[in-house]
Amino acid sequence: MAVAGTASQLTARSRRGVFGFGWNRLWLLVVPMTLFFIVFFVLPVLSMFALSLDKPAAGTVAAKGDFALTNFIRFFSQPLYYESIFRTVAISIASSVIAAVLGYPLAYLIAKTEHPGRNTFLMILVLASMQLDGVIRLYGLMVLLGDNGLINGSLIRWHVIGSPLPLMYNVFGVIVGDVQITLPFMVLSLIGVIRSIHPSLEEAARSLGASPGQTFRRVILPLSMPGILAGMLLVFALASSSYVVAALMGGWKVWVLPVHIFQQVSNGGHWQFGAAIATILFVVNISAIFVYQAVAARTSGGRI
Amino acid sequence: MAVVELVGLTKAYNGHVAVSEVNLKIASGEFFSLLGPSGCGKSTTLRMVAGFVAPDDGRIFIDGDDIVDRPPEKRDVGIVFQNYAIFPHMNVADNIAFGLRMRKVDKTEIKLRVGEALQQVGLAGYERRFQKELSGGEQQRVALARVLVTRPRILLLDEPLSALDKNLREEMKYWIKDLQKSLGITTIYVTHDQGEALTMSDRIGVMNKSRVVRVGTPTEIYERPGDLFVTTFIGESNLLDGTVRLSTADSIRLALGDGSEVSAPPRKGLIAGQRVKLVIRPENILLDGAPIDGLAGLPAVVEAKIYQGALIRYRLSAAGQSIVAEVQNQIGHTQYDPGSRITAHWHPERTEVLPVE
Ligand SMILES: Nc1ncnc2c1ncn2[C@@H]1O[C@H](COP(=O)(O)OP(=O)(O)OP(=O)(O)O)[C@@H](O)[C@H]1O
Ligand SMILES: [Mg+2]
Numbered sequence: 001m002a003v004a005g006t007a008s009q010l011t012a013r014s015r016r017g018v019f020g021f022g023w024n025r026l027w028l029l030v031v032p033m034t035l036f037f038i039v040f041f042v043l044p045v046l047s048m049f050a051l052s053l054d055k056p057a058a059g060t061v062a063a064k065g066d067f068a069l070t071n072f073i074r075f076f077s078q079p080l081y082y083e084s085i086f087r088t089v090a091i092s093i094a095s096s097v098i099a100a101v102l103g104y105p106l107a108y109l110i111a112k113t114e115h116p117g118r119n120t121f122l123m124i125l126v127l128a129s130m131q132l133d134g135v136i137r138l139y140g141l142m143v144l145l146g147d148n149g150l151i152n153g154s155l156i157r158w159h160v161i162g163s164p165l166p167l168m169y170n171v172f173g174v175i176v177g178d179v180q181i182t183l184p185f186m187v188l189s190l191i192g193v194i195r196s197i198h199p200s201l202e203e204a205a206r207s208l209g210a211s212p213g214q215t216f217r218r219v220i221l222p223l224s225m226p227g228i229l230a231g232m233l234l235v236f237a238l239a240s241s242s243y244v245v246a247a248l249m250g251g252w253k254v255w256v257l258p259v260h261i262f263q264q265v266s267n268g269g270h271w272q273f274g275a276a277i278a279t280i281l282f283v284v285n286i287s288a289i290f291v292y293q294a295v296a297a298r299t300s301g302g303r304i
Numbered sequence: 305m306a307v308v309e310l311v312g313l314t315k316a317y318n319g320h321v322a323v324s325e326v327n328l329k330i331a332s333g334e335f336f337s338l339l340g341p342s343g344c345g346k347s348t349t350l351r352m353v354a355g356f357v358a359p360d361d362g363r364i365f366i367d368g369d370d371i372v373d374r375p376p377e378k379r380d381v382g383i384v385f386q387n388y389a390i391f392p393h394m395n396v397a398d399n400i401a402f403g404l405r406m407r408k409v410d411k412t413e414i415k416l417r418v419g420e421a422l423q424q425v426g427l428a429g430y431e432r433r434f435q436k437e438l439s440g441g442e443q444q445r446v447a448l449a450r451v452l453v454t455r456p457r458i459l460l461l462d463e464p465l466s467a468l469d470k471n472l473r474e475e476m477k478y479w480i481k482d483l484q485k486s487l488g489i490t491t492i493y494v495t496h497d498q499g500e501a502l503t504m505s506d507r508i509g510v511m512n513k514s515r516v517v518r519v520g521t522p523t524e525i526y527e528r529p530g531d532l533f534v535t536t537f538i539g540e541s542n543l544l545d546g547t548v549r550l551s552t553a554d555s556i557r558l559a560l561g562d563g564s565e566v567s568a569p570p571r572k573g574l575i576a577g578q579r580v581k582l583v584i585r586p587e588n589i590l591l592d593g594a595p596i597d598g599l600a601g602l603p604a605v606v607e608a609k610i611y612q613g614a615l616i617r618y619r620l621s622a623a624g625q626s627i628v629a630e631v632q633n634q635i636g637h638t639q640y641d642p643g644s645r646i647t648a649h650w651h652p653e654r655t656e657v658l659p660v661e
Binding site: 203207208210214219222 | 376379383402447
């Protein structure tokens with residue numbers, strides 16, 4: 001039986017070519033990934049949803065299934081909580097816009113650098129900043145932005161200002177931190193797209209009478225939109241869910257959703273309420289994907 | 305329309321010379337081709353005229369204006385790229401309107417002219433299509449319409465047919481030529497395809513290794529190449545080794561390998577004893593059983609006969625060298641089998657003597 005099975009499989013395989021899989025068996029390739037995804041993503045997320053629908057019970061971690069909307073009602077009835085949605089979204093949008101504006105010129109420079117050595121050097125610069133741990137990079141920022149950090153210290157010493165500027169432990173500091181952490185992702189997402197714009201498009205625009213600025217606005221920028229939007233979505237997702245940046249750069253003074261979640265779960269053991277806030281954060285991020293899709297469809301100008 | 309003049313145009317990339325000392329004068333309304341092998345500097349020359357590449361040296365005049373220092377958008381030069389470069393995020397109408405919008409032409413006129421341009425290239429009704437929805441040939445027409453609608457002073461085309469399949473290429477060749485003629489626009493056409501250059505051009509500039517080596521009408525280039533490179537690059541030629549016996553103002557006497565002598569048209573600068581090549585096109589060789597008066601001739605032996613349908617191709621051995629002859633396969637023409645002893649004839653004025661460098 002087994003031998004016969006192997007033999008028929010072999011002939012079937014030789015008919016199917018190099019990979020040995022027909023289309024109907026190709027899905028076997030994604031089984032490990034799917035299992036991983038189910039165990040380490042779908043199950044935790046589902047249990048989080050379930051937990052968020054339980055009645056609050058301090059210290060209880062497992063979902064009991066006693067369905068109640070208590071946590072959500074509590075969240076949406078107190079400004080302290082629901083206002084943090086807007087704060088989170090505003091900070092994340094600001095970060096993604098700033099990252100796009102700062103990242104685009106660098107990405108353009110790298111994409112247009114043909115000299116292999118110079119190109120590698122610039123790429124290493126971008127990638128190296130990613131390799132350094134986020135917390136370490138944020139401590140670097142704190143040294144720079146703190147009340148007696150480099151900037152405030154120098155300005156006070158030169159008598160430009162009398163008291164330190166509020167550069168940290170506020171929304172500004174969190175945005176700076178978010179941008180700093182996410183900029184490499186933005187740049188990487190842009191480089192690929194800018195490289196894929198054929199140089200002859202730029203030249204065609206120029207010889208049709210467009211100045212360099214017009215060429216950028218009418219040809220390069222619209223064709224970069226897929227990369228800009230993908231990069232912004234990435235930055236949004238990273239910034240909106242980053243507890244570390246909000247905690248270190250916001251110093252527990254900037255109440256975004258991840259800080260609330262951490263406080264509920266770690267400090268109070270309020271797992272159910274924490275899960276409800278996490279669910280809300282999840283919904284915010286999923287909505288961002290829909291917004292991204294809608295904008296992408298509009299800016300693609302019929303290309304999809 | 306416009307006269308183009310290139311004077312001493314030179315460009316090197318990191319010490320590697322791409323274009324050197326190119327001097328050309330292209331007449332108003334002329335269809336001028338730059339023909340040459342890959343890497344000879346055709347595109348670089350064209351890109352200098354378009355303004356994408358700054359020459360190291362030399363001047364470019366359009367109707368007497370020196371445009372070398374102008375950016376591409378101030379040159380009023382239309383260019384069609386090999387890949388057509390249709391803007392993928394705009395539909396056909398917006399692509400064609402692009403140049404007019406840059407020139408601040410008013411809306412109603414843009415609409416009118418875009419419509420006319422589409423009509424002209426036979427793409428009426430294609431306004432709302434995007435690049436993805438166009439075939440290669442259609443993209444090319446859009447690219448041409450986009451350029452022509454701005455009424456540029458000159459039109460530059462860089463291998464515009466090379467991305468098309470063979471049949472379409474043939475069709476577009478005549479279509480582009482007709483369009484160019486009807487508009488009377490001065491055109492520089494870059495190609496490495498001699499067939500395109502010969503059929504489309506008023507004049508051809510043959511380039512080799514960064515230089516323009518020969519300029520002339522298709523007939524002149526083909527029948528009087530005047531240069532060994534041009535001879536071998538365009539069409540097929542027999543190059544017979546010979547030595548100059550006598551060079552006068554009226555003719556040249558040559559000794560070929562085995563001592564047989566032939567006459568050839570005169571050429572300046574040749575001296576007795578100089579080693580040269582006698583150039584004869586295969587189709588200019590006439591085969592006959594016996595010598596014919598008034599023609600140059602060499603006794604020859606047929607080595608091979610290759611039947612090609614419309615043509616019959618012979619490989620002959622004559623004067624100790626190998627010669628290729630092509631004869632029209634017409635009724636009444638004698639065919640010779642391998643081993644036949646015949647005479648290979650040609651009109652001396654259809655040959656050329658070129659010095660060996
Ligand atoms: N941007 C560039 N940087 C360096 N070298 C270049 C550049 N552009 C062209 N060259 C070199 O200059 C020479 C001429 O190039 P060009 O593109 O003008 O050739 P071409 O005649 O158009 O050839 P093809 O028929 O292959 O298109 C080539 O040797 C090429 O390698
Ligand atoms: Mg080229």
